[in-house]
Amino acid sequence: VVGHALLKMRDELAETERILERKVEERTEEVVQQRDEMERQRLKLEELYKDVTDSIRYAKRLQYSILPPQEVIRKVCPESFVLFKPKDIVSGDFYWFYQTEGKSLVSAVDCTGHGVPGAFMSLVGANGLNAAVKEHRKTEPGLILNELNKFVSESLNKASEDNTVRDGMDLSFCTIDYNAMELEYAGANNPLYLIRDNEFIIVKADKFAIGSFDPDSHEYTTHKVKIQKGDLIYLFTDGYADQFGGARGKKFLYKHFRDTLLEVHKKSMTEQHDYLKHQIEDWQGPYEQVD
Secondary structure (H helix, E strand, O other), X not given: OHHHHHHHHHHHHHHHHHHHHHHHHHHHHHHHHHHHHXXXXXXXXXXXXXXXXXXXXXXXXXXXXXXXXXXXXXXXXXXXXXXXXXXXXXXXXXXXXXXXXXXXXXXXXXXXXXXXXXXXXXXXXXXXXXXXXXXXXXXXHHHHHHHHHHHHHHHOOOOOOOOOOOOOEEEXXXXXXXXXXXXXXXXXXXXXXXXXXXXEEEEOOEOOOEOOOOOOOOOOOOEEEEOOOOOEEEOOOOOOOOOEEOOOOEEOOHXXXXXXXXXXXXXXXXXXXXXXXXXXXXXXXXXXXXX
């Protein structure tokens, strides 16, 4: 009886071993298949990521084509600088410049969104400014912003009841007449800063964004300011003041921004550019760039 029991136990152990070996083989094959599938998915994701990144980098080339070359700006305004630091490969912020009949027209524009959505809006904004100035021959900032608001509303079909797009843009726009020594300014949420004799002059903007209202329901105000030799004019978006950083991770804030401009406004344009660039980078530290 003991012998038969031992033989039966041996057979059962052998069968159990065969079952376990088969399960191990099946599981190993399953793991290998999963590993191969994960590798295929990884390669596919890498390919998709490369395709998307290549497309965005090409979009960057397209977006930069709408930006006026800085050498063109310096040719007309040698005492000037542009600090342009996009958060992503493509940007929702852009600058615009045009020279006509002894006047310089310049704008700093902040479109809704970052990255690709913001870049699409920047193309709409640049086309709208070009249409208002180059096609409709407007030079007064308030009229240009009215035209831009109409252009944005029509481009995004904002009049349609089914349209849920709430995108728009904030900007400051000024026209400088060198013969009359006069500056005209209009703004959508973004003011203009002028420094004269170590004192700040703030020209306030209208508190409604481009694309946020029906055309003709509001109009932008044109402010006229007599300018003097030595005046410094600053147009900007909210990216600088809104950047988190410092010892406590707080926003830079506009008061700090104005103090910084007062600190550096007597430096050359190149020195101001470099100082402001390094200042915000040092302030940002390990924090993510927000705009």
